[in-house]
Amino acid sequence: MLVLLTFCAFISQASSATDPMPHQVMQNWDRNACSLVVCGPAEKGLPGRDGRDGIQGPKGVMGEQGLQGPRGIVGPPGKIGPVGPAGEKGSQGIQGEKGDVGEMGPRGIRGLQGPSGSPGPSGAKGDRGLQGEKGVNGATGPMGATGAPGPKGTTGAPGPKGDKGSVGEKGAKGDMGDRGLQGDTGKQGPMGKTGSPGLKGDKGSVGEKGTKGDSGLSEVTLLKKQVSVLQGQLTALQASLSKYQKVAAFPSGRIVGNKAFVTSGYEGNFDDLKQRCLQAGGQLASPRNAAENAAIQQIVILHNKPVFLGINDIQTEGRFTYLNGDAIVYSNWQQGEPNNDKGRENCVEIFVNGKWNDRSCGEKRLILCEF
Ligand code: MAN
Ligand code: CA
Numbered sequence: 001m002l003v004l005l006t007f008c009a010f011i012s013q014a015s016s017a018t019d020p021m022p023h024q025v026m027q028n029w030d031r032n033a034c035s036l037v038v039c040g041p042a043e044k045g046l047p048g049r050d051g052r053d054g055i056q057g058p059k060g061v062m063g064e065q066g067l068q069g070p071r072g073i074v075g076p077p078g079k080i081g082p083v084g085p086a087g088e089k090g091s092q093g094i095q096g097e098k099g100d101v102g103e104m105g106p107r108g109i110r111g112l113q114g115p116s117g118s119p120g121p122s123g124a125k126g127d128r129g130l131q132g133e134k135g136v137n138g139a140t141g142p143m144g145a146t147g148a149p150g151p152k153g154t155t156g157a158p159g160p161k162g163d164k165g166s167v168g169e170k171g172a173k174g175d176m177g178d179r180g181l182q183g184d185t186g187k188q189g190p191m192g193k194t195g196s197p198g199l200k201g202d203k204g205s206v207g208e209k210g211t212k213g214d215s216g217l218s219e220v221t222l223l224k225k226q227v228s229v230l231q232g233q234l235t236a237l238q239a240s241l242s243k244y245q246k247v248a249a250f251p252s253g254r255i256v257g258n259k260a261f262v263t264s265g266y267e268g269n270f271d272d273l274k275q276r277c278l279q280a281g282g283q284l285a286s287p288r289n290a291a292e293n294a295a296i297q298q299i300v301i302l303h304n305k306p307v308f309l310g311i312n313d314i315q316t317e318g319r320f321t322y323l324n325g326d327a328i329v330y331s332n333w334q335q336g337e338p339n340n341d342k343g344r345e346n347c348v349e350i351f352v353n354g355k356w357n358d359r360s361c362g363e364k365r366l367i368l369c370e371f
Contacts, residue, residue, distance in 0.1 A: 262370075
């Protein structure tokens with residue numbers, strides 16, 4: 001108690017000595033600090049002044065992180081990217097067709113005169129020549145009998161001209177003549193035929209990179225819509241097809257998997273029936289498993305008539321095949337069959353019990369086609 005009183009007194013003095021406490025603070029002091037000073041009424045001394053406000057407390061611990069703020073607005077579009085590298089050079093196109101014949105060109109200048117021709121053949125034999133001059137006197141004759149020497153004779157007149165001589169041999173070839181003047185330039189010739197296409201050109205250089213394309217999202221969305229529409233149409237078609245299959249199978253047809261067996265009630269031999277099914281766009285019933293065989297059997301029961309199957313061993317006795325030549329993958333022979341009775345049974349019939357028997361192809365049976 002004594003210590004507290006002393007403390008109060010000290011504060012009171014220090015306060016009055018410096019700056020007086022404002023009224024507000026004083027009130028605070030009254031409410032807070034003084035309540036600490038429970039020293040209260042001293043037994044005899046004066047009541048102490050109210051204490052001052054306490055010092056500010058330590059900073060509180062940091063609060064929890066707040067919730068994430070709302071998303072910001074979309075920023076402005078980015079800058080256009082740089083131009084990309086040039087694309088590959090495209091391939092050269094094929095050579096075009098040869099053009100039409102052009103207009104006739106102007107008349108050319110006269111050409112150079114050509115060389116002189118070779119000498120012509122020899123001329124015809126010439127006329128006979130004039131008579132030559134008279135020849136000289138002949139030599140003195142042999143000495144005569146010794147006579148009296150005669151007087152010396154005088155020189156005779158010249159003889160007549162001799163015959164013209166024969167034509168001499170052909171002379172040597174003459175020198176070549178001067179070159180002739182250049183002739184006119186001829187007309188321009190017609191255009192030649194179209195040449196064959198040239199070789200494929202080199203690959204072109206890479207072109208410039210194109211601008212950035214649109215986002216593919218819109219296309220994907222479009223395709224999804226189209227697929228959705230198509231799915232709807234497919235569903236409708238399937239329902240429609242199913243209905244028409246039932247119609248086609250009514251009243252005695254049967255559908256197994258994706259195969260429909262139908263009869264028109266016609267009866268004929270194997271070749272006849274085979275041809276009729278083909279013409280209808282199908283073929284003779286050819287069961288490839290027990291389910292198909294059972295469907296055929298039901299129709300046989302309904303009509304109470306066996307039918308020919310699209311199976312035979314016409315090609316090779318004992319090797320039964322479908323109409324396309326493939327060996328059968330399923331059979332349901334009656335016991336003891338096939339027996340090729342009398343050596344002439346190459347076709348196959350199916351009875352009301354669903355069993356098979358080889359039978360002559362010439363027999364007449366109910367037609368049953370598969371589609
Ligand atoms: C009997 C059996 C058969 C044969 C027919 C022919 O039913 O031998 O295998 O196909 O006769 O009529
Ligand atoms: Ca038989």
